[in-house]
Amino acid sequence: MTSAPEFRLQPRDTRIEEFCAQQYGMSLTTLMKAMERSQRSAYKLAKRLHEAGRVHVTRLDYGSPGPWRRSEQFDDSTVAPHGPLWIYLRREIAWGYLEFDPGEWQPKASTAAHLTAVTELRLALTGMETDPEVWTSERLLRRRFKSENGLPGSHISDGWFQDFADPDKTWAIEVELSRKFGDGRLMRSMTAALNTAERHELAGVLYFVRGEGLRRAVEGVAARMARQRGVERLLNLEIHDLDATLARNEVNKP
Incomplete structure (x- = not known):
């Protein structure tokens, strides 16, 4: 039986996580701008960090214009998506970057x-x-x-x-x-x-x-x-x- 591959952060990933911790969190559209890459690349990174248990990803509806496309990775297939997806670090991961306990936070x-x-x-x-x-x-x-x-x-x-x-x-x-x-x-x-x-x-x-x-x-x-x-x-x-x-x-x- 083969074990799951070890998760390793790349230097770019570490910089994005630290930036995200300082700013509380960000939409995946903003993550795409931060990475200066495509939407697909931003979603791929979000999925990778989410599967590693390092971040939360949630849909947040605050009246921003759509239309919104359902994400196979992050959306319930039975619910029509409204608003952008947001990424934010889990409490213990943010704690490591900030060097203090930020408490529970969500957008x-x-x-x-x-x-x-x-x-x-x-x-x-x-x-x-x-x-x-x-x-x-x-x-x-x-x-x-x-x-x-x-x-x-x-x-x-x-x-x-x-x-x-x-x-x-x-x-x-x-x-x-x-x-x-x-x-x-x-x-x-x-x-x-x-x-x-x-x-x-x-x-x-x-x-x-x-x-x-x-x-x-x-x-x-x-x-x-x-x-x-x-x-x-x-x-x-x-x-x-x-x-x-x-x-x-x-x-x-x-």
Whole structure:
């Protein structure tokens, strides 16, 4: 009787797993972009890691456009698929990369679109770099600034990003996909982001926003914040178009 072949991670697999652990997880479409390979290659890797007991793969419906094709590897043949497939590491595997117990985690429909945007922005800016000095993920920041009572001690950015032109500077990253309405929520959110960046002596905050309407809203709040501080404009807050940045990702990679 022959035994099953030993499972061995390739260096590329290790880098993808570490990146995935830092970003919580990713859709298989994002995995394909990270690998810079075909959809078939991404599904093949996901299947290989899943069969080795290293990752979970689940279908997540958060209203993203289809049509969706059933996966022979991951879908029940009796259920019509809705939404993209997501891959995320098992708790003990993520623990090994993060060097702390991340607890049980699984993707949620309510946050999947935002996580996807942040992950794809990271890929656009730094590629598959996993050095936390180059990009410190929200998951790592949340662990770093965890207060004694087990809750985050301050606003948690979507990431920290090392300045290409000046490596001594680090910027907080904020990704906004939709307008925060009511009771000054956008003002409070932006103020908290800027205050946290200043508290940790960062260069400032880079806002990446989706859509012209949201951009105008963020620019308006930034102007109000500048007036409150008695300056013409905030030199430590920049606003960028998210989709334009993603479109020119090859240019922005170091």
